[in-house]
Ligand SMILES: Nc1ncnc2c1ncn2[C@@H]1O[C@H](COP(=O)(O)OP(=O)(O)O)[C@@H](O)[C@H]1O
């Protein structure tokens with residue numbers, strides 16, 4: 001660790017009133033007595049990584065779904081993950097989000113937050129948003145109400161009638177509606193939206209929480225070509241402000257958005273590079289053609 005980093009660490013400790021905050025200890029948090037206080041927005045990316053997995057493994061009934069997987073993602077990066085069915089892509093997201101506990105390995109959010117110490121709901125609060133494959137919007141509520149609810153749920157006020165959006169929250173809501181291109185549909189019931197619009201709404205609900213990292217599992221499955229193209233634009237607009245990990249099978253979509261592509265196979269990284277590089281890799285061709 002460089003002196004500059006140590007100074008920065010000391011400043012952070014001072015700002016947060018000592019070593020009792022998760023992830024801000026002299027030992028990097030590992031040996032410390034962690035409280036359960038979650039501080040969203042405090043992610044240390046001084047080492048250039050927003051997400052870091054090292055030698056992660058998990059078995060289901062003796063079958064190694066994830067096998068010594070190591071991978072990291074830079075702040076603001078849009079990382080694409082491809083790989084055959086059963087490669088472990090969804091299981092990797094389950095591990096990052098606390099849904100599945102790995103048998104071994106390390107999973108860090110920034111350089112100091114050990115995600116294996118947190119439960120699923122706490123990990124969401126820390127700033128990791130996850131989009132599952134199927135849209136899970138509230139069909140009877142309007143687009144606006146869905147977004148408002150996402151904010152309330154995140155703030156832990158539930159259905160409280162006393163909750164009113166403050167001006168920063170109203171601004172955020174307007175900004176998100178613009179980003180997901182649903183400005184013309186704010187008062188429509190979510191149930192009346194197209195499949196693609198429902199997916200965007202759900203992404204919007206995640207964005208209301210302003211996550212540092214967004215995990216998206218097959219986001220364009222079932223979309224029309226036009227919806228897919230608009231989703232590519234949306235993701236390109238989100239990168240930078242957020243870090244994204246996108247699992248997809250649609251290679252046209254991957255081509256439109258990708259920088260670095262990671263190929264997962266048998267629970268580990270098989271290849272990594274630009275889409276052209278990995279598509280030219282003999283081992284990658286083999287796993288795609290061989291199954
Ligand atoms: N909860 C589970 N119990 C048993 N096996 C599982 C479980 N979750 C995933 N698997 C197995 O782990 C492997 C990886 O699955 P998955 O992560 O869903 O792959 P992908 O998303 O890349 O298609 C598959 O063989 C799957 O059957």
Ligand SMILES: [Mg+2]
Pocket residue numbers: 089090091
């Ligand atoms: Mg999957």
